[in-house]
Amino acid sequence: MGIIRLPSMISNAKHFSKLQSLRNRNYTDVPKGYLAIYVGEFQKRRLVVPISFLEQPLFQDLLRRSEEEFGFDHSMGGLTIHCTEDxxxxxxSRLPIS
Known part of the structure; x- marks a missing residue:
């Protein structure tokens, strides 16, 4: 049976809750320090994420792989990442928010 780290689970739940609330904002309402992106393989969903994610190696790798496979020039007019929303x-949820 695996080890469950409670502090990590609480942090991830708070992080997910913050992303969910930011996702539900008006499309033109992106708070300072955040970036709007589109995520999805077929149906794109607009999400608002902290700009600090751009400094994270995991996020940079995701951007690099998406750019190599699909490029960044999309009809959505914003940064689009081709992966499942999940x-x-x-x-x-594994990235620190600063």
Whole structure:
């Protein structure tokens, strides 16, 4: 049976809750220090994430792989990452918010 780290689970739950609330904001309402992106393989969902994610190696790797496979020039007009929303949420839940 695996080890469950309670502080990590609480931190991830808070992080997910913050991303969910930011996702539900008006499309033109991106707070200072955040970046709007589109995530999804087919149906794109707009998410708002902290700019500090751009400094994280895991996030940079995701961006690099998405750029290599799909490029960044998309009809959505914003940064688009081609991966499932679940995979994106899993990856970002492991990143520190600064």
């Amino acid at each position: 995979a994106f949420m899993d990856l970002t």
